[in-house]
Amino acid sequence: MEILFWVTAFIAGILGTIAAFGISSILLPVALSSFNYETALILVSLFHISGNIGRITFFSRKPDWQLIKFFGIPAVICTFTGASLVDSIDESILRVLLGLILVIYSGLGLSNHKLSFKPTKLNSVIGGSVYGFLSGLVGTGGPLRGAILLGFGLERELYIATSGVVSFMIDLTRIPVYLWKGFLYPEYYSYLPFLLLVALAGSYFSKLIVERVPIKHFTKVVQLSILLISIKLVIEGILTIV
Numbered sequence: 001m002e003i004l005f006w007v008t009a010f011i012a013g014i015l016g017t018i019a020a021f022g023i024s025s026i027l028l029p030v031a032l033s034s035f036n037y038e039t040a041l042i043l044v045s046l047f048h049i050s051g052n053i054g055r056i057t058f059f060s061r062k063p064d065w066q067l068i069k070f071f072g073i074p075a076v077i078c079t080f081t082g083a084s085l086v087d088s089i090d091e092s093i094l095r096v097l098l099g100l101i102l103v104i105y106s107g108l109g110l111s112n113h114k115l116s117f118k119p120t121k122l123n124s125v126i127g128g129s130v131y132g133f134l135s136g137l138v139g140t141g142g143p144l145r146g147a148i149l150l151g152f153g154l155e156r157e158l159y160i161a162t163s164g165v166v167s168f169m170i171d172l173t174r175i176p177v178y179l180w181k182g183f184l185y186p187e188y189y190s191y192l193p194f195l196l197l198v199a200l201a202g203s204y205f206s207k208l209i210v211e212r213v214p215i216k217h218f219t220k221v222v223q224l225s226i227l228l229i230s231i232k233l234v235i236e237g238i239l240t241i242v
Contacts, residue, residue: 002034004030004033004034005027005030005031005033005034006194006198008026008027008030009027009047009195009198009199009202010198010201010202011026011202012026012027012202013047013051013198013199013201013202013203013205013206014202014205014206015206015225023044023047023048023051023142024044024045024048024135024139024140024142025102025105025106025140025142025143025226025230026225026226026229027044027047028040028041028044028098028139028140029098029099029102029226029229029230029232029233030229031043031044032095032233036091037086037091037094037095038086038087038091038178038181038183039183039184039185039188040139041086041139041178041183042175042178042179042183042184043184043188043191043195044139045139045171045174045175045178046175046184046191046192046195047195047198047199048167048171048199049168049171049172049175050195050196050198050199050200051199051200051202051203052164052165052167052168052171053168053196053199053200053203062158062161063158063161063162063164063165064152064154064158064162067124067149067152067154067162068162068165068166068169070121070124070125070128071124071125071127071128071131071145071148071149071166072128072165072166072169073128074124074125074126074128074129074132075128075129075131075132075135075145075166075169075170076132076169076170076173077129077132078128078129078130078131078132078133078136079132079133079135079136079170079173079174080136080173080174080177081132081133081136082132082133082134082135082136082137082138082174083136083137083173083174083177083178084136084177085136085137086136086137086178086181086183087181089137092237092240092241093237093241094137094138095233095234095236095237095240096233096234096237096238096241097137097138098138098139098140098230098233099230099231099232099233099234099237100230100234101134101138101140101230102140102226102227102229102230102233103227103230103231103234105143105144105223105226106143106223106224106226106227106230107227109143109220109223110220110223110224110227117147117148117151118151119151119152119153123148123151124148127144127145127147127148128148128166130144131144131145131148132170132173135170135174136170136173136174136177142167145163145166145167146163149162149163149166
């Protein structure tokens with residue numbers, strides 16, 4: 001099953017970079033088929049930060065630092081809180097919670113009832129806080145981040161750059177917490193260079209096609225993939241609890 005993890009990682013790196021969300025949302029449920037929750041969480045987070053390095057490198061447009069201040073700083077604070085709670089909650093509950101969140105995200109997107117927020121400082125602070133907490137606790141919150149940033153009407157490359165910097169800040173916050181809690185076992189140390197290579201490859205290929213294909217096509221593919229995977233995750237989680 002681990003080959004599925006690597007193939008999905010590459011695909012998620014491409015789709016998630018172009019849509020500016022979805023890397024963790026696609027890869028984490030697949031990783032849970034091969035690893036326990038804590039291992040999946042740290043591996044996907046390490047892959048995610050590698051992808052963000054590629055996103056920032058290949059999309060050289062400067063981010064919106066004002067937006068990062070009001071959205072990113074609250075997100076970082078709440079990410080630390082969420083990440084600190086992971087090992088105090090039953091894994092089955094976290095699986096169901098993750099699945100339900102992803103079903104809602106993808107369901108709204110596919111039905112064209114997208115999350116939308118007015119571009120205000122208050123919404124940035126509240127949205128950043130919720131996004132950060134979910135990212136730390138269940139490992140994903142990208143669709144919420146995307147919905148808030150899109151509300152500010154950013155151009156595509158500015159949106160990708162800003163989203164990448166915020167997401168990078170989240171990874172820099174949660175990964176040390178996961179490592180401190182011992183989520184990365186020694187037998188997975190050898191995965192680290194491959195996570196970086198696959199993530200950079202996905203970001204590079206996304207740069208080649210980002211201007212050639214409408215972003216809405218990629219968004220639909222990401223949302224449908226997330227929906228199918230998350231429904232499976234919810235069912236498996238509920239069966240485990242029962």
